[in-house]
Amino acid sequence: MNTVQSLPLLQNALTVGAILFSLGLVGILTRRNLIVMFLAAEMMLQGISVSLVAWSRYHGDWGGHVLVIFVLTVAACEAAVALVFVLQAFSRTGRLDAAAWQSLREANVARTVDHELPSIDTVPPRFPTLAPAGVLPPADENEPLQREHV
Amino acid sequence: MTPLPFAPLSSGPLLAGAVLATVASLWLLLPNGRDNTSIRWLGSLLGLAALAAFIAAGRRLGGLGEEAVFLIVSLVAVISAAATIVSRSPVYAAIWFALSLAGVAGVLLVLGAQFLGVATIVVYAGAILVMFLFVLMLAQPAGLAPYDRVSNEPFLSALAGAVLLGVLSLSIGRLSAGPATCCEPPSRNAASPSTASQSTTTPALPAGEPAPAAGDTASGPAAGMTATAIDPLAENHVARLGGELFGRHLVAVEAAGVLLLVALIGAIAVVSRGEAALAGDATTTRSAAGRSATR
Numbered sequence: 001m002n003t004v005q006s007l008p009l010l011q012n013a014l015t016v017g018a019i020l021f022s023l024g025l026v027g028i029l030t031r032r033n034l035i036v037m038f039l040a041a042e043m044m045l046q047g048i049s050v051s052l053v054a055w056s057r058y059h060g061d062w063g064g065h066v067l068v069i070f071v072l073t074v075a076a077c078e079a080a081v082a083l084v085f086v087l088q089a090f091s092r093t094g095r096l097d098a099a100a101w102q103s104l105r106e107a108n109v110a111r112t113v114d115h116e117l118p119s120i121d122t123v124p125p126r127f128p129t130l131a132p133a134g135v136l137p138p139a140d141e142n143e144p145l146q147r148e149h150v
Numbered sequence: 151m152t153p154l155p156f157a158p159l160s161s162g163p164l165l166a167g168a169v170l171a172t173v174a175s176l177w178l179l180l181p182n183g184r185d186n187t188s189i190r191w192l193g194s195l196l197g198l199a200a201l202a203a204f205i206a207a208g209r210r211l212g213g214l215g216e217e218a219v220f221l222i223v224s225l226v227a228v229i230s231a232a233a234t235i236v237s238r239s240p241v242y243a244a245i246w247f248a249l250s251l252a253g254v255a256g257v258l259l260v261l262g263a264q265f266l267g268v269a270t271i272v273v274y275a276g277a278i279l280v281m282f283l284f285v286l287m288l289a290q291p292a293g294l295a296p297y298d299r300v301s302n303e304p305f306l307s308a309l310a311g312a313v314l315l316g317v318l319s320l321s322i323g324r325l326s327a328g329p330a331t332c333c334e335p336p337s338r339n340a341a342s343p344s345t346a347s348q349s350t351t352t353p354a355l356p357a358g359e360p361a362p363a364a365g366d367t368a369s370g371p372a373a374g375m376t377a378t379a380i381d382p383l384a385e386n387h388v389a390r391l392g393g394e395l396f397g398r399h400l401v402a403v404e405a406a407g408v409l410l411l412v413a414l415i416g417a418i419a420v421v422s423r424g425e426a427a428l429a430g431d432a433t434t435t436r437s438a439a440g441r442s443a444t445r
Contacts, residue, residue, distance in 0.1 A: 026311035027235030077413035
C-alpha cells in the first residue's frame with residue numbers, strides 16, 4: 001500500500017501538471033492564431049487532468065478519474081463548437097488572427113498595431129533536400145501519354 | 151510474482167550479463183561477409199537469453215523502472231508542450247501538441263490510470279487533434295502568416311506564467327505526508343458511522359483552508375480508519391472504473407451525453423446559419439458589383 005500513497009510521485013506529477021498549465025496559460029495569452037490559442041487551452045486541460053489523476057492515486061479514490069473523463073467529454077464538445085466558430089471567423093475575415101476582431105475591444109483599450117513586422121520574404125521556408133543519387137534515366141516523351149494513372 | 155528460477159543472481163550482474171549478451175548477439179547477427187548459419191543460430195539464442203535477462207533484471211530492479219519511465223515521459227510532455235506554444239507554424243504546433251499528448255498519456259499510465267491514458271490518445275490525439283488539423287488545412291493561408299510571427303505582450307505573459315508556475319511549485323513543495331482526513335468524499339463518510347467524540351481527533355486544518363462541514367469533520371477520521379482506499383494498481387482496473395462511473399456518477403454521465411448532443415446540434419446550426427449569412431452577403435455584394443459594373 002505504500003507504493004500507492006507516495007508523496008514524491010504526487011509532487012512530481014503535480015509539478016508536471018503545473019508546468020503544462022503554465023505553458024498553456026502563456027500560450028493562450030501570447031499567441032494570436034486562434035487555433036494555437038485553442039491548442040494552448042487544451043494543454044491547460046491536460047495539466048489539470050494530470051493533477052487530478054495524481055490526487056486520485058494519492059488518495060486511492062476514483063473521483064479524479066471520473067472528473068478527467070468528464071474533462072475529456074467537455075473538451076470534445078468545446079473543440080467542436082469552437083472550431084466551427086473559428087471557421088466562421090476565418091470565412092468572414094480571411095485570417096485566423098485574434099487581432100482581426102479587435103473592433104470588439106473595450107472603448108478605452110488601445111488598438112493593436114503591428115509595428116516592426118518583418119516582411120514575409122525574409123524567412124524563406126527551408127525544406128529538407130535529398131542529395132541527388134544515381135543516374136538520371138533518359139526521358140521518354142511518349143510515356144506520359146501512355147500512362148493510365150499518374 | 152513467482153520467484154524466478156535463478157534467484158541467487160543479484161540484479162547488477164544480471165543486468166551486466168544482459169547487456170553483454172545483447173552486444174554479442176547483435177555482433178553475431180549483423181552481416182559480416184561470412185555466411186555461417188550456425189553462428190546466426192548462436193546469435194539468435196543469445197538474443198533470446200538477453201531479452202529474458204533484461205526482463206528478469208527489470209523485475210528485480212522494481213521501482214527504478216517506474217521513476218525512470220516517469221522522468222522520460224514527463225520530459226517528453228513538457229518539452230513538446232513548450233515547443234507547441236513557441237513554434238511559428240500552427241501545423242508544427244499541432245504536431246508538437248500530439249507528442250505532448252503522448253507524453254501526458256505516459257504520465258497517466260505511470261500514475262495508474264490505464265483507461266485514461268489510452269482514452270487520451272484515442273480521444274485527443276485521434277479525434278480532437280485531427281479535427282484541429284482539418285481546420286488548419288481548411289483555413290491556413292499560404293506560407294507563414296504575419297500574425298504567427300508576432301506575439302501579444304510576450305514579456306508580460308511569460309512573466310505571468312512563470313510566476314504562476316513558481317507559486318504552484320512552492321505550494322506543491324509544501325505538501326506534507328499525512329493522513330488525508332479532510333478530503334474524503336462525503337458519500338463514503340455517510341456510510342461509516344460517525345460519532346461526535348471522534349471529531350476531537352481531527353488534526354488542525356492549515357490556515358486558509360475552508361472549514362469543512364460538521365458532518366465531514368465528525369466522520370473524517372472514521373473514514374480514514376476504515377482504510378477503504380481503492381488501489382488503482384490492482385486488477386480489473388477498467389471494470390472497476392466503469393462500475394464507479396456508471397454507479398455513483400450515472401446522472402453526470404447522462405448530463406454529459408446531453409451536453410455532447412447539444413454541442414453537435416449547435417455546431418451544425420452555427421455552420422448552416424453562417425453559411426446562409428455568408429451566401430446572403432456574397433449575393434448582395436455580387437449584385438451590387440454587377441449593378442455598379444452595368445452603370
